[in-house]
Amino acid sequence: MVGVIGLGYVGLPLAMAVAHGGFGVIGFDIDPEKIVRIEAGSSYIEAVASDTLSGHVASGAFAATTDFERLGDCDVIVICVPTPLTKHRAPDLSYIVKTTEAIAATLRRGQMIVLESTTYPGTTDEVVRPILEKTGLKSATDIFLGFSPEREDPGNRNFRTASIPKIVAGDGAEASSLMQAFYGAVVEKVVPVSSTAAAEAVKITENVFRAVNIALVNELKVVYDAMGIDIWEVVDAAKTKPFGYMAFYPGPGLGGHCIPIDPFYLTWKSHEYELPTRFIELAGEINSSMPRYVVDRLAEALDMKLGRALSRCRVLVLGLAYKKNVPDIRESPSLKLIELIEARGGEAAFHDPHVQSIPATREYLCFKGRASTPLTEEMVRGFDAVLLATDHDDVDYASIAAWSPLIVDTRNVFGRMGIAADHIVKA
Known part of the structure; x- marks a missing residue:
C-alpha cells in the first residue's frame, strides 16, 4: 500500500499514476472538502480527469482520508506538501516538519518514506531523517528514506506524471534500489542520482535556470523598450x-x-x-x-x-x-x-x-x-x-x-x- 500526503497539484496526479501502476493508494489531506470531492469521483485538478479519478475510487485502488493514523498501513509514504517562503524569504518547512511528525507517530520497520516537496539540498537528511529516527528506527537499517523531486507543469498537455523522467535518490544503497523499483513501476523513465542532496539540488537548479533566464529577458524588455525595439x-x-x-x-x-x-x-x-x-x-x-x-x-x-x-x-x-x-x-x-x-x-x-x-x-x-x-x-x-x-x-x-x-x-x-x-x- 502506498500513501500520498498532500492531494494538490502534485499529490493527486501522483496518486493516480501510482494507482495506474498497480498499487493500492491511500491519499491523505487535511482539507475535508477534497476528500468529499474525491469520494464523489469529482476531480478539482485539471491534470486529473474525473473519469480517471472515479474509476480508481470505484475499483478500490484509491481512497482518500484525513485520518493520518492510517499511515501505519502504508509500505511507501510519499510527502507532497507545500514549501513556501516566510515574509523574509526564508524557507518555511513547517508543512514538511508536521507531516514527518505525523508519519513518525505510526512509523514501523520496513517502511519507505519519500519526500517530493521542493526544498534546499540537505533537507531530507537534516530535517526529515532526525524526526523519523527519534522513534528509535534508523534510516538505511530499519526504514528507507528517499527524495524524488516533483516535476509537474500545470497546463502542459504534452507531459503527464508518468511520462516525465523521475529523478530518484535514496539514503543508502538499499533505499536507492527500492526507490528505483518503486518509481520504475509508476513512470516511464527513472534517473537515479548519488544522494538525496544531489536530487534536491537537481530541482533547485531547474528552477534557478528558469528564474535567471526570465529575469534576463525581462531586463532586456525594459532596455529595448526604451530604445523603441x-x-x-x-x-x-x-x-x-x-x-x-x-x-x-x-x-x-x-x-x-x-x-x-x-x-x-x-x-x-x-x-x-x-x-x-x-x-x-x-x-x-x-x-x-x-x-x-x-x-x-x-x-x-x-x-x-x-x-x-x-x-x-x-x-x-x-x-x-x-x-x-x-x-x-x-x-x-x-x-x-x-x-x-x-x-x-x-x-x-x-x-x-x-x-x-x-x-x-x-x-x-x-x-x-x-x-x-x-x-x-x-x-x-x-x-x-x-x-x-x-x-x-x-x-x-x-x-x-x-x-x-x-x-x-x-x-x-x-x-x-x-x-x-x-x-x-x-x-
Whole structure:
C-alpha cells in the first residue's frame, strides 16, 4: 500500500499514476472538502480527469482520508506538501516538519518514506531523517528514506506524471534500489542520482535556470523598450539560431509554486557556507519589479492615449492565473497588479475563464471573494483599459481589440495574432 500526503497539484496526479501502476493508494489531506470531492469521483485538478479519478475510487485502488493514523498501513509514504517562503524569504518547512511528525507517530520497520516537496539540498537528511529516527528506527537499517523531486507543469498537455523522467535518490544503497523499483513501476523513465542532496539540488537548479533566464529577458524588455525595439520580435528572430540559444519570453512577473520561491531556498542555504548567490538574488529583484514596471506603462499609456490619470480610471485585468489555461493563482503577478492599480487610486477588476472568484490567499486576503467580470461588449467598454496579464487560449481577443479603448499587452497576444492598432500597447 502506498500513501500520498498532500492531494494538490502534485499529490493527486501522483496518486493516480501510482494507482495506474498497480498499487493500492491511500491519499491523505487535511482539507475535508477534497476528500468529499474525491469520494464523489469529482476531480478539482485539471491534470486529473474525473473519469480517471472515479474509476480508481470505484475499483478500490484509491481512497482518500484525513485520518493520518492510517499511515501505519502504508509500505511507501510519499510527502507532497507545500514549501513556501516566510515574509523574509526564508524557507518555511513547517508543512514538511508536521507531516514527518505525523508519519513518525505510526512509523514501523520496513517502511519507505519519500519526500517530493521542493526544498534546499540537505533537507531530507537534516530535517526529515532526525524526526523519523527519534522513534528509535534508523534510516538505511530499519526504514528507507528517499527524495524524488516533483516535476509537474500545470497546463502542459504534452507531459503527464508518468511520462516525465523521475529523478530518484535514496539514503543508502538499499533505499536507492527500492526507490528505483518503486518509481520504475509508476513512470516511464527513472534517473537515479548519488544522494538525496544531489536530487534536491537537481530541482533547485531547474528552477534557478528558469528564474535567471526570465529575469534576463525581462531586463532586456525594459532596455529595448526604451530604445523603441520590440523584445518579442528580437526573441522570435534569435530563436531561429539552431544552437547556442533558448527562447525565454518576458511577462508581468513570475508566478506559480516553483520559480518565484524555490531559488531562494538555495540562497538561504548558501549563507551557511558564507557564499553569495548574486545571480539568484538579482533575478529575484528584476522579476519582482515587473508588476510595478507594467503598471507604470499602463499609467503612461492612459495619459498619452486617453489623456486620463490612472487614479481616475477603471482597469480590467485579463487573466488572474499565473499561467495560461490553468486555474492556479499561487504567487500570480495579477494579484500584485490589482494591488498596485488600486494603490494609485484606480479601480481594478479581473476576468479569468478558469477562476470564477478569488480564493483566500496569505498576502491578498482582502481580495477574497471578488468575482470574475463577464467578458461582454458592454462590460469591456465600461473600462478605460484592459491589462492583459495571462494569455488564456479560450478568450475572444479579436472582440476585446474591437471593444476596448486601450489595451496594455504583457504577453504579446495581439502581436502573435497579427492584430496591430494604435490603442494596443506592449508592456
